[in-house]
Amino acid sequence: MRAPHILVVDDEADIRDTIRDTLTDEGYEVTVAANAAQAREAVSERLPSLVLLDIWMPDTDGISLLHEWQQGHRVTCPVVILSGHGTVETAVEATRLGAADFIEKPVSLNKLLRTVEKSLRGVRPAERGSLRSGTLPPVFAAPVRSRRIRELRERAEQLAPLAAPLLIVGESGTGRDSLAHFIHQAGPRREAPFIRVPGASLIAQSAAALLLGGDGGPAAGAERGLLEQAGAGTLFISTLEDVSTAAQALLAGVLESARYGHLGQAVQLPLEARLAASVRPATLADPAAAGLRPDLVERLGALRIEVPPLREYSEDISELLRYTAEDLVEREHLPFRRFSFAAQNRLRNYPWSGNLRELNSLVRRLLAADGAEEVSLAEVERELQPLPGVQEPLVKQDLLALPLREAREHFERAYLTEQLALCGGKVSQLARRVGMERTHLYRKLRSLGIDFRGMLSEE
Numbered sequence: 001m002r003a004p005h006i007l008v009v010d011d012e013a014d015i016r017d018t019i020r021d022t023l024t025d026e027g028y029e030v031t032v033a034a035n036a037a038q039a040r041e042a043v044s045e046r047l048p049s050l051v052l053l054d055i056w057m058p059d060t061d062g063i064s065l066l067h068e069w070q071q072g073h074r075v076t077c078p079v080v081i082l083s084g085h086g087t088v089e090t091a092v093e094a095t096r097l098g099a100a101d102f103i104e105k106p107v108s109l110n111k112l113l114r115t116v117e118k119s120l121r122g123v124r125p126a127e128r129g130s131l132r133s134g135t136l137p138p139v140f141a142a143p144v145r146s147r148r149i150r151e152l153r154e155r156a157e158q159l160a161p162l163a164a165p166l167l168i169v170g171e172s173g174t175g176r177d178s179l180a181h182f183i184h185q186a187g188p189r190r191e192a193p194f195i196r197v198p199g200a201s202l203i204a205q206s207a208a209a210l211l212l213g214g215d216g217g218p219a220a221g222a223e224r225g226l227l228e229q230a231g232a233g234t235l236f237i238s239t240l241e242d243v244s245t246a247a248q249a250l251l252a253g254v255l256e257s258a259r260y261g262h263l264g265q266a267v268q269l270p271l272e273a274r275l276a277a278s279v280r281p282a283t284l285a286d287p288a289a290a291g292l293r294p295d296l297v298e299r300l301g302a303l304r305i306e307v308p309p310l311r312e313y314s315e316d317i318s319e320l321l322r323y324t325a326e327d328l329v330e331r332e333h334l335p336f337r338r339f340s341f342a343a344q345n346r347l348r349n350y351p352w353s354g355n356l357r358e359l360n361s362l363v364r365r366l367l368a369a370d371g372a373e374e375v376s377l378a379e380v381e382r383e384l385q386p387l388p389g390v391q392e393p394l395v396k397q398d399l400l401a402l403p404l405r406e407a408r409e410h411f412e413r414a415y416l417t418e419q420l421a422l423c424g425g426k427v428s429q430l431a432r433r434v435g436m437e438r439t440h441l442y443r444k445l446r447s448l449g450i451d452f453r454g455m456l457s458e459e
Contacts, residue, residue: 004049004120005029009039009065010082011057015105018143019052022109022136023116025186036060043069048077050119055083055094066097078119082107108323110141114330137178138356139307142323144316148308152179155305160187165255165300166276167240169284170307173357176278177238179307184234189274192233195226199242199277207247211254214262227260230273237277240300241290248293251275255299275300289423289433310352310359317348320356324363334367342377350384413448420450 006028010016016032023030031048033039036059042048055062062081069075078100094102100119103112113136139149159166160183168176177196184194202210213225226235237243243251254260255275259268277300283290287297310317321339329336339347352358362383366375416434423429427445431438 003027003029005031005046006116007031007033007039007042007048007051009033009036009051009057009062010054011035012054015054015082015107018109019107019112022112026113028116036062036065039065043075047075050077050100050116051075051079052116053079053081053099055081063094063097066094066099070098080115080119106143106319108142108319108326110136110138110323111326111330113141137175137182138320138323138327138360139175139179139313140182141327142316142319144313144319146313146316148313149316152305152307156183157186159183159303159305162187162303163274164302165274167297167301167304168276168278168307169281169304170278171280171309171355172239173355174307174309175356176307177236179305180234180236180238180276180278183276183305184236184274189233192231193229194234194236195230196236196238197226199237199239202237202243202247204244204246207244208250208263211247211250212260212263214265223262225262227254227271227273228269232272233274235273235275237275240277240279240297241283241292243292245291245293248296252293252296252299255296281306286433289429310355314348314352317359318344320359321347321363324360325367328360328364328367332364334364335370337367337371337373337375339375339380340377343375343380346377346380409448412444413450416445416448417450420445 006023008016008019008023008030010019010032011034013034016034020030020032031042031046033042035057039051039053053062053066057065060068062083066079066081069079079098080101080103081094081099082103082105084105101115103115140153156179166180166183168180170176170179180196181194184190197210209225211225211227213223213228237251254271257268258271260271261268279292279297280290283292284297284301287294310320318339321344325336325339328334347359347362354361365383366379369379371379416430419434420427420430423433427441428438431441434441436444
C-alpha cells in the first residue's frame, strides 16, 4: 500500500527541504518544486494526494496557479496555501478558490503535520495505514534554527534504529520523555508498544511485580509485567534517580543477562524490549551520591543523548513562543495572543530554569489572561515575579538581571544550600559532591552566610 503523495511548491530551498524531510519522516511520499513551472510538470507526471503551495513565487504566484488548476480541473486534491506575507484577504481568496487551509510562515511543523493529516482525511484509510502516529517534541515541531537542536535531531535519528539501551540526559522540563517517544517512533520498533513508567512508581514493595508480572499479587495489576507488555517495543523509565534500590538491582540483572522471569516461575524469557531512561546531568558526575547503582547507569548508558537546556538555544525562543501559543489555542481552545518584540526579547534573556515545561506554563497563563491581542512586556514581567513573601530558589532567579558579582553570590549561595540539604547536612560529603577541598568549602560557606554549624554534629 502506497502512502499519500504530497507535492511541496515553494521557491525557498530551506523551507522545501525542511517540509520534505519532516513529511518523509512521517511516512509520506514527497515531491518538491521550486516554482510554478516545476509544479505543473510534477502534476502532469503524477497527480498528488495533497499540494502545499507557496503564494509568492518568481514566475507565477500561488493564487494564480491554484486558479489555473481549478479552471482546468488539473488538480482535484486538497491544496494548502503557504505564505510568509499572509493576510486575511489572501486567505479568503485562497479558500474561495478551493484551498483546504492556509498556513503562515515560518511554518510550525507540528501545525503542518496536523493540517496535512486533517486535509487528507478524505483519502482512503488503506493509503494512510503506513503513517506514523504521534506528534513531534516541541524542540522539533517548532521551526527552530539553532545548531544545538539540529544536532539533537540528527543524533536522535542516528540512535532510533539501534537496539542497545539508551540514556537520555537532561534537566527537568527539557522534553526528555517526548524525545524518548520520538526515538521510538523514528525507529523499527514504532509499531510495537512504547511504555513510559515514572521512576518513582518503581518502589521496593512492588517493583518486581510491576516489571516482571506473574505471581505478584494485586500490586502487579495485570499478570503480564511491564517488560512483557513492552514486547519488542520500548520500556522508558522517566527520572532514573527516583527508582528504588531494589528495582535498580532487578533492572541491572535483567540488562546483564538479557533475560527475566515471572515472579514465582523458573522459566526465563528473552528480553526483547529496548530499555531507556532519563537522568539529570548532575547525576552522571557521581551516580552513587545520587543513590544510583553505577553499574545500572553504565549499562543503560551504552548509548546516550543529551537534551540541552532551553537557555542554550535562546535564539529559538520567539518561534517556541509562537508554536506553543498555536498549539494551546488548538488543543485547549485558548484565545490566541501574539508576543510583542519587547516581551520576546525579555524572554530570550530569561534563564528558563524549568525549561520547556516552564515556557509552556507561562504561555498558557498569558493566553488564559485574555488580555489585549499583543502580550506586553509589563505582563511578562508580572508573571516572572515571585509571589510576595516567597523565597525564590536558585532555579527561579533571573540572574541575568544582576551585576556579575551579585549574580555569582546568589548562584553560589543557592547552589551550596541545596547541595548541602541533599547531603543531609554533611559538609564532608558536600565537599566530595561539589569537588572542593573541605577547608576552602568551610570558608566559602561562612562567606556566603550559610549556617551549617547545627549540622556538623551529624558528621
